[in-house]
Amino acid sequence: MSLARSDRDRYAEIRDGVRQLCANFGGDYWRRLDRDRAYPTEFVKALTQAGYLAALIPEEYGGSGLPLSGAAAIMETIQHAGGNGAACHAQMYIMGALLRHGSDAQKAKYLPKIASGALRLQAFGVTEPTSGTDTSSLKTTARRDGDHYLVNGQKIWTSRAEHSDLMLLLARTTPKEKAAKRTGGLSVFIVEMREALGKGLTIHPIRTMMNHSTTEVFFDDLRVPAENLLGEEGKGFRYILSGMNAERVLIAAECVGDAKWFIDKAVAYAKDRVVFDRPIGQNQGVQFPIARAYAQMRAAELMVAEAARLFEVGADCGAEANMAKLLAADASWAAAEACVQTHGGFGFAEEYDIERKFRETRLYQVAPISTNLILSYLAEHVLGLPRSY
Numbered sequence: 001m002s003l004a005r006s007d008r009d010r011y012a013e014i015r016d017g018v019r020q021l022c023a024n025f026g027g028d029y030w031r032r033l034d035r036d037r038a039y040p041t042e043f044v045k046a047l048t049q050a051g052y053l054a055a056l057i058p059e060e061y062g063g064s065g066l067p068l069s070g071a072a073a074i075m076e077t078i079q080h081a082g083g084n085g086a087a088c089h090a091q092m093y094i095m096g097a098l099l100r101h102g103s104d105a106q107k108a109k110y111l112p113k114i115a116s117g118a119l120r121l122q123a124f125g126v127t128e129p130t131s132g133t134d135t136s137s138l139k140t141t142a143r144r145d146g147d148h149y150l151v152n153g154q155k156i157w158t159s160r161a162e163h164s165d166l167m168l169l170l171a172r173t174t175p176k177e178k179a180a181k182r183t184g185g186l187s188v189f190i191v192e193m194r195e196a197l198g199k200g201l202t203i204h205p206i207r208t209m210m211n212h213s214t215t216e217v218f219f220d221d222l223r224v225p226a227e228n229l230l231g232e233e234g235k236g237f238r239y240i241l242s243g244m245n246a247e248r249v250l251i252a253a254e255c256v257g258d259a260k261w262f263i264d265k266a267v268a269y270a271k272d273r274v275v276f277d278r279p280i281g282q283n284q285g286v287q288f289p290i291a292r293a294y295a296q297m298r299a300a301e302l303m304v305a306e307a308a309r310l311f312e313v314g315a316d317c318g319a320e321a322n323m324a325k326l327l328a329a330d331a332s333w334a335a336a337e338a339c340v341q342t343h344g345g346f347g348f349a350e351e352y353d354i355e356r357k358f359r360e361t362r363l364y365q366v367a368p369i370s371t372n373l374i375l376s377y378l379a380e381h382v383l384g385l386p387r388s389y
C-alpha cells in the first residue's frame, strides 16, 4: 500500500465531508465569481462553519488540531471537486506563523476568532514591486515610535487584502546595510486592516487572468501597535521561512487535486466523444498525454505525502516540500494541457470550466514561489552546486 493510499484512508471521512460540502458549490457558482472577480464569501462561510478552515488551529483555541496531512487532504479535495481553495490555504498557512511565533496574548486574542470565522487572517504582505523574489531587498519599513511602529512602503500581489480582517506583514525594522546579515532586520506584524483602512493603509485591486482577489497595498505612516509585533524584532525572515514548507505542501496538495479534476474530465470526455465512428480515447495520441499526466500526478502525490510526513515528525522537509510543489505544479499543468487538448474546441467554452481551471492552475508555476527558484534551491542545498544568485 502506498503512502498516498494510506493517507487517503486516514482522511476518508474528512474527504467525504469536504466533497459533500463542495457539491453545493458547483461550476456555475465558480463561473459566476470568476466572471465578477468576486470573493467566494458563501463558500468560505460554509467551510468555516464546518470547521475545515480551522483545521490546523489547536483544539484549545477552537480549531480541530489536525496535522498538516489533514489540511492537505482538505485542500486537495476542494480542488478535485472543481473549486478554488486559495482563501483556505492562505488562512491555514498564515495562521501557522501566529501559532508558532505569536505570544500567548496574541494567540488568545486572535486564534479563537479566526477559528470561529469572526476574523479572517487571509492576507500575507511579503512581495514588493521592486524586490520581487529577492525578499531580503524589500523596502517597506517599520520604525518604532513610542508604543507603535510607523509603517511606510508598498506591497504588491497581496491577495484577499480587501476580504481579510488581518494581514501578516513583513517589513524592515533595521536598514539592510546595518543588519548583521542579508536576511536580518526584517520583522513580522499583525495588521488589523479594518482599523488601518483610511488611516495610512490604502488597497488597490489588481485584475488578473483568474479570480484571485489580489491587490497592491500602500502604507503611509500607518501606526501599528508595538504589541502586534510577532516574536522578536529582526527575526521576521526566519518566521516567514519556517512557514514556507507547510505552505508548499498545501499548495502541492491543491495542484494534485487540480490534476485529478483535469484527468477525470479528460478521461470521461475521451470515452464519450465519438469522432470517425469511435471514441477519441481509443487513439493513443489522445490517451498518452492523459496517462502521462496521471503518472506525474501520482508521483507528486507520493512526494506530498512524504513531505507532510517529515513535517509532522519535525524533520527537515525543505527538499521534499519544494519537490512536492515543483512536481505537483508540473503535474497539474500537464493535466490541464491534456484536458484542453482532449476537449478540442469545447475546452475553450466557459461552461465546461476547463478554461477557468486552466487559468487558475497556471499560477502555481509562478506563485507562491516560481519553479526556477525551487530548482535553484535543489541545485544549491541538495546537490551542493554553487549559489546562482
Ligand SMILES: Cc1cc2nc3c(=O)[nH]c(=O)nc-3n(C[C@H](O)[C@H](O)[C@H](O)COP(=O)(O)OP(=O)(O)OC[C@H]3O[C@@H](n4cnc5c(N)ncnc54)[C@H](O)[C@@H]3O)c2cc1C
Pocket: 123, 124, 125, 126, 127, 131, 132, 133, 134, 156, 157, 158, 159, 160, 208, 212, 214, 363, 366, 367, 368, 369, 370, 371, 372, 373, 376, 388, 389
Ligand atoms: C495571483 C498572485 C497572487 C499572489 N499572492 C501573493 C500574496 O498573497 N502575498 C505575497 O506576498 N505575494 C503574493 N504573490 C507574489 C508571488 O509570490 C510572486 O509573484 C512570486 O514569488 C514571483 O515573484 P515576482 O513576481 O516578483 O517575480 P520576479 O522575482 O520578478 O521574477 C520574475 C521571473 O524571473 C525568474 N527569476 C528571478 N530570479 C531568478 C533567479 N535567480 N534564477 C532563475 N530565475 C529567476 C522567476 O522565476 C520569475 O519567473 C502573488 C502573485 C500572484 C501572481
